[in-house]
Amino acid sequence: MxxxxxxxxxxxxxxxxxxxxxxxxxxxxxxxxxxxxxxxxxxxxxxxxxSFTDYNILNPSPRWVGLDNVRKALGEPLFRTALGNTLYYTALRIPLSIAIAFVLAVMVKRASLSSRFYRSAIYLPSIVPTVGSAIVWVVIFNPQYGLLNRALGLIGIHGPGWLTSPVWAKPAIILMNLWSIGGSFVIFLAGLQDIPSEYYEAACVDGANAWNQFWRLTVPLMTPTILFNLVMESIYAFQVFEAAFITTGGGPLRATYFLALYIYDNAFRFLSMGYASAVSWLLFVMIMAFTVAVLRSSERWVFYGGGEQ
Amino acid sequence: MDLARERVTRRVLLRTLVCTAAGASLGACGPKTTPQVVKETQVVRETIEVVKEVTAAPAPEVKLTLWHHWGGTREPLMKKALDDFAARNQGLTVEPTLIPWDRKEEAVLTAVAAGQAPDVLMLNAAEMPPYALNKALNPIDDMVAQVGIQAEEVYESDWKASSYAGKQWGLPQTVGGAAFLLFFNTASFVGAGLDPTKPPATWGETLEAATTLLKKEGDEIKQLGLLTGVTSWSWLNFLAENDAAWLSPDGREVQMDNQGAVEALEWIVHVTDAQGGAERVAAFTSAGGDADPFMSGRAAMTYQGVWQYYIIKTNAPELEYSSALAPLNRGKWHEANYGPHLYTLPAGTKHTAEAWKLLLWLTREAGGCDFLTAQLRPSPWKACNENSPVSKVADYWPVVLSALDATRAEPLTPLFNRFASIWDEMLEKAMHHQSTAAEAIKWAAAEMSRANEEFWAKQ
Structure with a gap:
């Protein structure tokens, strides 16, 4: 008491x-x-x-149409073109951005003396506004007087039209957006710094060379970070908009007409806000499905340490 | 005093901050008044009479909001026009907002939808019909009649472009004509053995001149003969030059599947191919300033509007150039008027009378006239051009005035943006040889008809 x-x-x-x-x-x-x-x-x-209405943004009385917008989208050739472009972009952009950001992070961590400079240099482009960087890239990609084709010309390669070519415009947009992988790079770098150095020392003692250390130690221990970046990058990739909006407007020949551009046009240029909302939700469902699939698959390839996979 | 008890806790601090912020916000929301000091006798307690200076209830100052697209070198000119307006109209001030041209749709549409539209809105005539159709603008017919504005005061195509569905929705500040003139580098003409006093007047002559003026070194194009810069918006000019129709006057029937349209597209493809093809020619983008192909001498001829004179004067004053009416094929119109910039009164404006005053100032009156004169360009209001000081110093003035009279008025449609998107694809299909000109025209006309029928069926 x-x-x-x-x-x-x-x-x-x-x-x-x-x-x-x-x-x-x-x-x-x-x-x-x-x-x-x-x-x-x-x-x-x-x-x-x-998304279930016929809604023109200037008219405040939406009309209920049920699933008509979804049905219309699925039957619309331009929607299919935009979807195809978006999937192409996503399929190339995600592995490239993850691989490049990861390799750069590993390299910067190894070059510890100058890593502060490289960290800043690699991260800096990701905070440059896309409007500014896109204009610079338009000049770089110009087939006539652009830096890229001039550089290719020095080694005897006749560069393509890049942004003016229906074949090369999508790869050009991918290349342009790879410039801003700074976010993923910094996350990878943080992940690499979390790996205890004792693991590498033990591997050295066991006779593992740099290559084996990378594949058998670094990569498995980095899989949670790779998973995180994979999810984030896929969300960004599916929503690609600004670079194409500024540089090509979706052309040439709709080669860079991505779903986000299609949504924008329908919402603000064609005043079909209801239809644009429906397509936005289709895009959301796609991103969600992809994310769930990635998370499900992660049980098989992500290593969380402590014997738990 | 017990200081320990009186200490300011976080809670007290937060409460004080919140109260202060709320008070400040409420104060800021209050009406602004013009101080007019009067003497007032006031009875105070104990019946002592004092004379006190107080601020009486004055006529409230009206602050008009204006959204426009005049950025860059035009922004200070616009500011001057608005300052002049405020100086002439006691109690009226204008708060301008510059809306970037490439993001105008989302800014304007969302504001209108949210009931937050400005008092006066700059809107291109081509984009006006959906606003008119959805009652997002106030018709101005009564005000126009009250002031006594006559149609003859304005160039015919510009006057027509300010009306839709039988009502007038705005007044033009700029001309929609003289927007597709042939600018040519006179030094390049002389260098190629062409006579700069006789610029090409037909499509055939233009193709020939473009080929003659083209300069290549190996595979590299050093100078483009003609930068057509053909886009969805300029497509209508080629139709006008070939006397080809695209839409019925009431906008209900698409008429673009015709031989004139096919010929126009074929000609664009010929000129493009003669200079290296779509991919190469597209590299000569009109980026403005030093990067502009015409101003930097990398294109010998280009189609440009009347605004280009001022831009050249500002960016490339040494450029040796001249201008002429756009070449014809078998039409009588040298270009199409698909949209002067209008000033409109969005629905829901709180200060209609004052906004109308500003609208008049920026269009029919000195504000609009001075603004354009300073840019060396004509006004849609004929009186401004007749007395314009530019006419005395600009040798291009006769060309500009001729162009204004040789501009075809185009039918307005609420589907202009959708059609423009279809034309972009059509032009690229033909220029990249994915289909023939005839196939591309047929496809575009069918797409336009489909969109048109779907739209009008819902109205």
């Missing part, structure tokens, strides 16, 4: 303190939560409702 009397007020004080801290915590997160609900959740729900 005496013990209880002694502890009682302390417990009360702790509970009161916790409650006050919780209140302060809620107070500080409230703006973010409110902003998310009003500016993200609200429009998401609104777009879901609008």
């Amino acid at each position: 005496a013990r209880l009397t002694a502890i009682g007020p302390r417990v009360h004080r702790v509970t009161s303190l916790r409650r006050r801290e919780a209140m302060m915590g809620f107070l500080f997160v409230t703006p973010v939560v409110l902003g998310f609900v009003i500016f993200n959740i609200g429009p998401i729900i609104a777009s879901l409702v609008l």
Whole structure:
């Protein structure tokens, strides 16, 4: 009883303190939560409702059409072209960006002396606004006086039209966007720095060379980071928009007409906001399906350490 | 005083901050008043009469909002026009917002949909019909009649472009004509043995001149003969030059599947192929400034609008060039008027009378005229051009005035952006030889008809 009397007020004080801290915590997160609900959740729900309507943004009375928008999209040749372009872009962009960011991170970690410079140099392009960088890339890709074709010319290669060629425009956009892999690179670098050096020392003692260390130690230990970057990169890749919007407008011959451009055109240029909402949800379903598939597959190839896979 | 008790806790601090912010916000939302100090006798407690200076309820100042697209070197000119307006209209000020041209749709549409449109909105005539059809603009017929504006005051094609569905929705600030003139480098003409006083007047002569002016070194194009810069928007000019139709006057029937349209597209393909093909020619993009192919001497001829004179004067004052009406094939119109820039009054404006004053100032009155004169370009209002000081200093003035009279008024349609997207694809199909000109025209006309029928069926 005496013990209880002694502890009682302390417990009360702790509970009161916790409650006050919780209140302060809620107070500080409230703006973010409110902003998310009003500016993200609200429009998401609104777009879901609008996707079942024929809604022209200038006319405030949407007309219910059920699944007509989805049916229309699936039968529309231009939707299929945009979908094909988006899948092509995603299929090439994801492995390339992951591989390049990973290799660069490994190289920068090894070159520890100058890594601060390289870290900055590789990350910097990812914070340059796409509008600015896209204009620079237009000049670089210019078949007539662009740097890239001039450089190729020095080694005897006649460069293509890049952004003006229906065949090369998509690879050009991929190349352009690979310039901003800084985000993935930094995450890989952080992941690499988390690998204890004792593992490598032990591998050295066991006689593993650099190649074996990379494939049997670095890569398996980095699989959780690879998974994270894979998911993030796929979300970005499916939504590719700005580079094509600025440099090609979707051309030539619709070669760079991606789904996000198709959505934009329908929403704002053709005033079919209901249809654009439906296509947005189709895109969301695709991204979600891809993400779920990747996460499911991760059970087989992601190594979380401690014998748990 | 017990300072320990009086210390400011986080809660008190937050509460104070929130109250201060709320007070400041409410204060900022209050109406701005023009201070007019008057003396007022006020009875105070204990019946002591004091004379006190107080701020009386004045006429509230009206701040008009204006959205426009005049960036770059035109922004200070626009600012001057608005400052002049404010100086002449006591109590009226204008808050301009520059809307970038390439993102205008999303900015304007979302604002209109949210009921947050400005008092005065700059809108290209080609893009006006959906706004008119959906009652997002106020018709101005009554105000036009009240002021006594006559159709004859404006070039015919510009006047027609400001009306849709029997009502007038805005007044033009710029001309929609003289937007497709042939600019040519006179030094290049002389160098190639061509007479700069006799620029090409027909499609045949233009093709010949383009081939003559083309300079190549091996596979590299050093100078393009003619930069057609053909896009969806300029496509209508080629139709006008060949007297080809594309849409019925009421906009309900697509008429583009015709021989004139096929010939126009064939000619574009010929000119492009004669200079190295679509991929090579597309490398000569009009990037403006030093990168502009015509201003930097990398294209000997180009189609450009009347705005180009000022741009050349600003960016390449040493360029030796001249201009002429766009060459014809078998039409009588040298170009198509697919859209002067209009000033409109969006629905829901709180200050209609004041906004109308600003609209008039930026179009019919001195504000619009001075703004264009400073850019060495004509106004759609004939009176401004007749007395324009530019006419005395600009040798191109007769060409510009002729072009304004030789511009075909085009039918307006709420589907212009959709059609433009179809034309882009059509042009690329033909220029990249994915289909013949005839096939591309047939495909485009069918797509346009499909979109048109679908749209009107829902109205």
